[in-house]
Amino acid sequence: MLTQAVRNPSTLDEFEPHQQGKIVKLYTGDLSPYSAKVRMQIYAMGITDIKFELPFSLFTGKLSELSPIGRIPVMEEDDGTIIPESEVISEYLDDLFPENAMRGNTPKIRANVRLVSRIADIYLMNNIFMALPQVPRDTRVDEIRDLLMKQVTRGMGALERHIGDGDFAVGNTLTIADCTLVPALFLCEQTVPRLDVDNPILATEKVAAYWTKIQSNEFAAKILAEMHKGMQQRLDGTEKRLIEEHFAKIKLAKENG
Numbered sequence: 001m002l003t004q005a006v007r008n009p010s011t012l013d014e015f016e017p018h019q020q021g022k023i024v025k026l027y028t029g030d031l032s033p034y035s036a037k038v039r040m041q042i043y044a045m046g047i048t049d050i051k052f053e054l055p056f057s058l059f060t061g062k063l064s065e066l067s068p069i070g071r072i073p074v075m076e077e078d079d080g081t082i083i084p085e086s087e088v089i090s091e092y093l094d095d096l097f098p099e100n101a102m103r104g105n106t107p108k109i110r111a112n113v114r115l116v117s118r119i120a121d122i123y124l125m126n127n128i129f130m131a132l133p134q135v136p137r138d139t140r141v142d143e144i145r146d147l148l149m150k151q152v153t154r155g156m157g158a159l160e161r162h163i164g165d166g167d168f169a170v171g172n173t174l175t176i177a178d179c180t181l182v183p184a185l186f187l188c189e190q191t192v193p194r195l196d197v198d199n200p201i202l203a204t205e206k207v208a209a210y211w212t213k214i215q216s217n218e219f220a221a222k223i224l225a226e227m228h229k230g231m232q233q234r235l236d237g238t239e240k241r242l243i244e245e246h247f248a249k250i251k252l253a254k255e256n257g
């Protein structure tokens with residue numbers, strides 16, 4: 001049995017609530033599924049004072065100068081604090097805005113939310129990400145692709161058994177489970193076929209029904225539109241052009257002193 005901790009006024013700063021403008025920036029990218037997960041949470045929680053920025057150092061391997069892990073999303077605060085890892089940022093947002101927290105209201109729901117979110121992250125997104133270098137057919141190593149896709153199939157099988165039957169992944173409201181699952185299912189649908197493997201959602205019933213329903217949720221629709229835009233820009237060369245223009249501008253500025 002836990003007893004209620006006594007709040008000593010002299011240690012109140014440990015419970016410091018969110019202050020407007022405290023989080024200054026989320027380093028993010030339209031197509032990045034881990035960033036999309038955090039953006040969906042920010043939209044759903046109604047947080048409006050976080051600026052989004054694409055860190056161009058991501059494309060030169062220098063993002064680690066900002067965040068040692070070298071991956072997006074990364075959150076930056078006004079005192080220079082850097083918080084990487086989507087799940088860590090996600091929990092931090094819940095801690096800062098407990099009245100809008102998106103992890104569910106009972107221990108059992110919270111356990112299920114964390115479980116579905118982990119399946120989407122570790123067993124789906126992570127394996128699909130590691131398989132991305134196998135997209136080009138001329139350099140593909142079939143054994144690597146097959147090994148990773150087998151893990152995705154296993155993860156999808158587990159998701160099929162754990163996902164709820166309603167409009168949301170867990171329970172009757174939008175939670176972090178949905179925020180992680182929506183970008184993960186986008187990857188299954190849009191990226192896995194580029195590895196010449198069937199979209200794994202097609203082999204499911206509950207996940208497929210969920211996927212059809214959740215796409216009309218306003219926050220899911222918003223990040224899916226952003227991800228489609230990012231995908232379009234990558235495939236039609238716009239992303240490459242924007243990166244080149246960015247670095248050309250920096251070079252020119254340096255040359256002009």
Ligand SMILES: N[C@@H](CCC(=O)N[C@@H](CS)C(=O)NCC(=O)O)C(=O)O
Binds near residue numbers: 035087129
């Ligand atoms: N575990 C990390 C994964 C983040 C991640 O892999 N981000 C990708 C973009 S979606 C990235 O920054 N990749 C750059 C790289 O691997 O160098 C999280 O949950 O935030």
